[in-house]
Amino acid sequence: MTDNDYRIEDRFEKGRPNYTLRRLKFTLAVVGLVVSVTLMLTWHDSWNMAGALLVEGVYLATALWLVVRFASRDDD
Numbered sequence: 058m059t060d061n062d063y064r065i066e067d068r069f070e071k072g073r074p075n076y077t078l079r080r081l082k083f084t085l086a087v088v089g090l091v092v093s094v095t096l097m098l099t100w101h102d103s104w105n106m107a108g109a110l111l112v113e114g115v116y117l118a119t120a121l122w123l124v125v126r127f128a129s130r131d132d133d
Contacts, residue, residue: 089115093115
């Protein structure tokens with residue numbers, strides 16, 4: 058955890074951040090990213106477009122969350 062993380066969370070709640078919840082969300086995001094990438098690369102069911110769009114949506118959502126989560130924060 059960086060110093061920036063603590064300052065951001067300190068505004069909303071007093072005390073220590075919930076590290077267990079943070080690890081759980083990170084683990085779920087990584088698992089979702091890996092599963093959705095695997096399904097996207099191996100999807101052969103051409104008639105089920107809704108399923109393919111759902112998998113791509115999960116991929117984009119988890120990838121975006123991970124990028125935003127680990128982006129550098131500048132306090133100018």
